Amino acid sequence: MTINTERPQAASAPARTTRSSGRGAPGPTAGGTRAPRRTDGWWPWLFVLPLLVGVGTFYIWPIIQTFWYSFTSWGVFGGATFSGVANYVRLAGDPQLYQSLLNTIVYTVIVLAGIPIAVWLASLLNTPGLRFAQFYRVLFFLPYVAMPAAIALVWRIMFNGDYGIVNWFIGLFGIDGPYWISTPGFALVAVSFVGLWSSLGFSMIILGAGLKDIPPELYEAAELDGASRWRQFRSVTVPLLSPSIFFVVIVTTISSFQLFDLLYAILGSTNPVIPKTMSLVFYFYSAGFIDNDKGFAAAIAMVIFLLIGIVTLVQFRVQRKWVQA
Template sequence: MSGKSRSADGGWPWLFVLPTFLGVLVFYLWPLVKTLYDSFTETGPFGGSTWVGAANYSQLVGDTEVYRAILNTVVYTAIVLLGIPLAVLFASLLNRPNLRFAMLYRTLFFLPYVAMPTAISLVWRIIYNGDYGVLNQALGVIGIDGPSWITQEWFALVAVALLGLWLSIGFNMVVLSAGLKSIPGELYEAASLDGAGAVQQFRAITVPLLTPSIFFLSVITTIAGFQLFDQLFALLGPVNPVMPKTQSLVFLFYEAAFVSNERGYAAAVAVLILLVVGLLTLFQFRFQRRWVNYGQ
């Protein structure tokens, strides 16, 4: 009887899993396989495709714009990663006991994360304006002649990265605040009895026990950094003369796929992005045991 019951119930788990399985198959696995196949083809001007083998990857290796786009994306990601230590500091300050208006401060930090990135980018485009922007006016007060932030090569990339850093701090603080609440208060009490000050407690207790949260944020920030597109597109604009020197890998994919109609080459760029992100994530997981403290 029990065997029949198990046999009768055997199909129900698959029924409940089926919607998720179909979603993963249709929206993740099939696009991945299709992109991989398209990377070995060339799209005709009126549609259709022909098999060209590794020609797209040969073009990719010899394309200097690809190397510049990789460098730009790495620089952007490195600057945005600086938001993690800043978020550690801010989250620690906002989690002090008896801090007034702590919830208001957390809300203000988190608001940029939930706002539309394109709308935020347009606002920052005004802030960065070289003629009447708030940033250059503020610098002028202290005697500094500010540059044209979004029309000069490296300044434009830094401007986009600073926007990304500002947008990420709110989410980072939410994750780190949850990590801070999991640290036993007895550790701080014991350290205080031993004569450790606030800075020593921060270095010896807070930071080591937050490393799992910091590792998590470093992984998702790196992945998000290599997906840079909307902020770059909205802040600089596709017709900006500095864009060819500031474009990211995803913008290079966009140009190839939707402007030049080189969809096979664009698919090769997408595969490159997948490989780079996969290797960086593997590297992070491979070496996380050396610095992440899981309390074991």
């Protein structure tokens, strides 16, 4: 056995890299020149221009114009004069603003309460092997596409205190029904119920599309683990359907804050319950088109715009805690 007595060679030191100055450093292409940056020119803007013109004309410019009008006062025959923040000071001290805001919030909460009902109905319509499922979907969706004036006319007859079918039905249980659309408190409940009923179809269509994206294997695995139908609905359906639920909540909230046509068509403009039942948009309509106070109405419109923006921003913040991407 021989022992190698040669001294091992030392490991060569790593080659030192020298940082070259940017002046002589070679670029990504041969010859040390940098490749020219590609530009698409003005062609993409040409195709987007019609959309930008439409958005600017019908959305952005009216907002800017309304914001300016909110700082002006108008005479009977027109002509705007700058009045500063007088309209906003007057608005802050008007009790009708807070009454309208409360009515709008109550209406929004009642309509949003229909979303769990829509989730339940969409789940039933998504049951495998259900006959006439498409017919039921169309039946629920019809009120959403119908004209609000036609819906309001039908429900106005149904809510009639003397011969309406609503009072006739609750009378079968020994309950004396009120005059729904002419009694403070009951009028807002009646309008809110119609809003809930007419929005169910849209919510069911969106939620039904979300249900179809849930893999059926998850339900099979949950069933093998012994989960009941209610457990599957709570632990599988609702979490995976949360993006669709969030979308429906956003759209329903914005639509509810814009309540006007349904309220106006059911109650009318001379109903004595209007001061206790009007929404924010009805308050804007009353100031701008009945009282002809355009500057004050513009201030109301800006408050509505700001409230919708704040509520939507809060919903987008909160959705991070319950919406599963």
